[in-house]
Amino acid sequence: MAKLSYRQVEAFRAVMIAGTTTGAAELLYISQPAVSRLLNDFEAAVQVKLFERHHKRLAPTPEALLLFEEVERSFVGIDRLATMAEELRDFQRGSLKVxxxxxxxxxxxxxxxxxxxxxxxxxxxxxxxxxxxxxxxxxxxxxxxxxxxxxxxxxxxxxMEMLGEAALICALPAGHPLAAKAVIVPEDLKDQPFISLGPEQSVRYKVDEVFEKARVSRQLVFDTQLSHVACSFVDAGAGVSLVDPITALHFPSGNLVFRPFEPWVSFxxxxxxxxxxxxxxxxxxxxxxxxxxxxxxxxxSGGLLKLRGTNKKAPGDAGA
Known part of the structure; x- marks a missing residue:
């Protein structure tokens, strides 16, 4: 059997739907002689009589009807592919796992x-x-x-891509005397009950280093892995903490205030x-x-969230 072309199959399908080569030509936006030529080539390729010619109409043979059923299944699959491609293009289908x-x-x-x-x-x-x-x-x-x-x-x-590098900020109870200050420094937190981020995080060691350099001692009462939990401890009146600013800005409590902390401790x-x-x-x-x-x-953020290094490749620094 000679090799079939997609265009021949398309012409056969159009003739089966329209009933005439003229109607098929209108469906395919080509000339009627072009449809007749494609149809003849298709019949020659499959080596099966597909139509009885009755004046201007074409009567499909039983073999043509069986073949048309198979062609329709194939075209439904192609239409589904086209529909899926359109949905993907227009974001009507797909998934995103974060x-x-x-x-x-x-x-x-x-x-x-x-x-x-x-x-x-x-x-x-x-x-x-x-x-x-x-x-x-x-x-x-x-x-x-x-x-x-x-x-x-x-x-x-x-x-890897750097989204941003921010400075830790100080979380305080709303009624704390330090809440009146615009910026908190290590000396302000001397002997204060302090909630630390856990030792499994590298940012913990950055914070400890800042206080060691300033020769300031704190009362280390709790440590936790999450800034959100650290804020909850502060909210409960357990002490003060240094937390990442995005967590702070979304912490749902009116009992806390947040102030910038210097020097810069990166997160x-x-x-x-x-x-x-x-x-x-x-x-x-x-x-x-x-x-x-x-x-x-x-x-x-009112100055609480300051980023540097955004949209750049990440440096070698490791965060928490």
Whole structure:
């Protein structure tokens, strides 16, 4: 059997639908002789009589009817592919899996994802909250499309991008005498009950170093892995703490105040992508939206959230 062409099959299908070569030509936007030629070539290729000619109409043979059923199944599949491609192009279908550390996932990120969902209603969104190291592991093994964490690891399976480097800020009870100060320095916290971020985080050692250099002692009453929990301790009247500013800005309590702390103690936010997989359009647009929403947060933070190093490749510094 001679090789079939897609155009021949298309002409056969059009004739079966229209009943005439003239009608088929109108469906395909080609001339009637072109349809007749394609139809003749198709019959010659399949070596089966497909039509009985009755004046200007074509009567399909039983073989043609059986063949048409198979052609329709194939064209339905092609139409489905075309529909899916259109839905993907218009974000009517797809998925985006995000893994993030708690510092950015407990307040800020759900709002960003809600905005993205409103703009792309067909995209299914997943958010998993884990430690920064677990986020890096998941992205490296391609279980998620994008990760946000505070670690910068030299892993060939990861593509890293600096989202921003912020300064820790001081969380205080609203009635605390230090709440009247515009900026808190280590000497202000001498002998104060202090909630530390846990020793498993590198930012803990940065904070300890600042107080050691200033020769300031604190009352270390609690330590915890999460800035959100540290804020909860402060909210309960357990002491003061240094926390990441994105967590602070989304902590739901009127019993706390936050003040800038000097010197700068950095807390880094990094974007992570699987290095050996192309980024989907949904991933790219979500990353862009994330950066835009972070810039808005900075602008509305009243100076509490200050970022440096945004949209640059991550430096070697490791965060919490």
């Amino acid at each position: 893994a993030a550390m708690p510092a950015i996932a407990l307040g800020f990120l759900p709002r960003v994802m809600q905005t993205f969902s409103e703009q792309h209603k067909g995209v299914t969104l997943t958010l998993q909250v884990r430690s920064s190291q677990q986020v890096a592991d998941w992205i490296a093994t391609q279980h998620f499309d994008i990760g946000i964490g505070a670690v910068n690891v030299a892993d060939p399976s990861l593509s 880094s936010y990094h974007l992570m992508y699987p290095a050996h997989r192309a980024r989907s359009r949904a991933t790219q647009e979500f990353s862009q939206l994330l950066k835009e929403e972070l810039r808005k947060l900075v602008a509305n």
